[in-house]
Amino acid sequence: MQRPDTMSNAPKNKRPTKRWTPARIGIYLFLISAAAFFLLPLYVMLVTSFKTLDDIRESSIFSLPATLTLEPWAIAWTSACTGLECTGLKVGFWNSVRIVIPSVILSILLGAINGYALAFWRSKYANLLFGVLMIGVFVPYQVIMYPLVRLLSTVGLFGSLPAIVVIHSIFGMPVMTLLFRNYYAGLPEELFKAARIDGGGFWRIFIELMLPMSTPILIVATIMQVTGIWNDYLLGLIFGGTELAPMTVQLNNIVNSTTGERAYNVNMAATILTSAIPLFIYLASGRWFVRGIASGAVKG
Structure with missing residues (x-):
């Protein structure tokens, strides 16, 4: 009888080779x-x-x-002409920061509250309200731009920081509502019912239960709003005015300047500086964005 170690000489399983089809x-x-x-x-x-x-x-x-x-980078940041003033992009950078932070917080907060209410606190006209909000996603900015200018001018807010923050929050609210509503609709409804039985009201359930479970969709919403508002040009140009011109508006002024020789190196450096924040956000949190989308942002 053959020994066990010599009974079989069958070849071991090999990983299949990749064929260049x-x-x-x-x-x-x-x-x-x-x-x-x-x-x-x-x-x-x-x-x-x-x-x-x-x-x-x-x-x-x-x-x-x-x-x-590195001189083009220094000029683009500190002394490039953005019109009559040659102060570089640093002023526009801080203007963009002042616009983005409150606009992102306000639009996400409103979208989260609306999505939570439409997902769990269904009233008689909840579907109608949701449909009206979704229409806002497809309304072009240009259609309501003039009425908004007239309205803000009438109340004395045109060209101010509150004006542009309110505008970004209004335009961002429909998309944020859709994201949060679909995310909350994918959560187990038993959790909400148990909280209601325990005596939780609208705000207590939202703050103590829903928000702690909303980390994935909050990351998605933050990425979308930060990049969208930072890259905006039209709303910043119209509602920001000269004092609150964001970085994108000042970049356009630098690139389209017609005084003297066109400095392509400064223009390229200014373009990279303007896009650095959205690019960094996507590179640093891209996998979180995919996780948030996969965990329910497009469900419902």
Whole structure:
């Protein structure tokens, strides 16, 4: 009789080798092309922002800087002309911060309260109210821009910080309501009923039960609102005025300046500085955004 260790010489299971099928090759080619489509402009902006003007004139837009310089970044931040004043983007940066923080907090808070009420405290006209809010998602800004300007001018708020915060909160509320309503609709209703039996009211259930369970959707809502409000140009231009012009408006003024020689290196540096905050947020919290969406943001 053969010994157990020599009875079988069958080959061990091997991991299947990946075959380069036409479909797999096509997928990789598409992914590489898509990555190049989005990364190539970023590469051009980066290398141009570190070049001198002489280097830009004498070299290709894809070539690396012959002389590395940080002067365009310093000019873009501190002394680039954004109209009659040459104070750079730093003023617009702090204007954007002052606009974004209260606008994000207010729009998310209103959306969370509306979504919670529509998901659990269903009144007779709850579906009608939800439909009206959803219509607001598809209304173009331009349709109601003039009435809003007239309204804010009448009450004396036009061109002020409260005005632009209220405008961003109003336009953000329908989308935030949709996100939170769908998220809360996916939660077990037994939790809400148990809280009601224990004597919880509207605000107590919302603050002590719903908000602690809303971390995933709060992250999604924050990312959407911060990037959306930070990147806004039209509302900031109209309702912010000259004193509260956000970073995007000042970037447009720098790029479209017609005085003297066009400084492409300063323009590229200013563009990267303006987009740095949304880009950092997406890179730092992208996986949380996907988790929040997957955990119920599009359910219901």
